[in-house]
Amino acid sequence: MxxxxxxxxxxxxxxxxxxxxxxxxxxxxxxxxxxxxxxxxxxxxxxxxxxxxxxxxxxxxxxxxxxxxxxxxxxxxxxxxxxEGCVPAPHERPAVCAVCGRETFVPLDAAGPQLCDRHAFIPGDVVTDRETGSTLVVVATTGRRADAVETREGRLVADYETNRRYGRHEPVVDAVYLDDRPPRRRYRFPASRLRPIPGAPRLPMADLPGEDSAGTGTDTALARSESVA
Ligand SMILES: [Zn+2]
Ligand SMILES: [Zn+2]
Incomplete structure (x- = not known):
């Protein structure tokens, strides 16, 4: 040595x-x-x-x-x-999280309401519906505002009584109820109505509904208007 x-x-x-x-x-x-x-x-x-x-x-x-x-x-x-996240990467721009209002960095071409890492969802995330306590699995994030996305009923997600406590400007997240039998029906939520379950493993998407074919997203989804158990 x-x-x-x-x-x-x-x-x-x-x-x-x-x-x-x-x-x-x-x-x-x-x-x-x-x-x-x-x-x-x-x-x-x-x-x-x-x-x-x-x-x-x-x-x-x-x-x-x-x-x-x-x-x-x-x-x-x-x-x-x-x-360290102090400045955006070259392919990113600053944006404000629609849920917490904190600055976050998003891709340059990202349009619509944005979410920070803490409030964003990834398909497969297991979450709790704050209104009903039900467990759901996120299947898609629409990136469009709750006052711009309709459900199959032809109503805006933001107009549902059960969504009143959540921001109309928040992006809509599609999710399925974990205890639903396949084929599970999609429901739409303002992002902050869904609460991540800490430590829950992300579920594989194989047995969950995939992306709807183009243009039919709003037709196949339905927001639960009441807290039906
Ligand atoms: Zn230099
Ligand atoms: Zn946030």
């Missing part, structure tokens, strides 16, 4: 100063402000100047990158802030 102190000095001399580690440390600790631009690039403001970073092309307008061609601290900082 070689003690670090016994490493021949010549080895140290051949190596450059610990540049990578130094940049990584400065990238994390130096005061910098990162702001996304509209063209998928980022502005990084530092005490030493303001630079533009393109994480996809791995370029920065600073001299460290332009002259020495290294992965500078600005590029690293942008990557860190994307990973």
């Amino acid at each position: 070689t003690h670090p102190a016994h490493t021949p000095a010549s080895q140290h001399q051949r190596l450059p100063p610990d540049a990578a580690t130094g940049r990584a440390l400065r990238a994390r600790t130096e005061p910098m402000t990162v702001r996304p631009l509209r063209d998928r690039r980022y502005v990084v403001e530092t005490d030493g100047g303001t630079y533009v970073v393109d994480v996809e092309r791995r370029t920065c307008t600073c001299p460290d990158h332009a002259i020495r061609g290294v992965r500078c601290k600005h590029l690293r900082r942008v990557a860190i802030e994307i990973t």
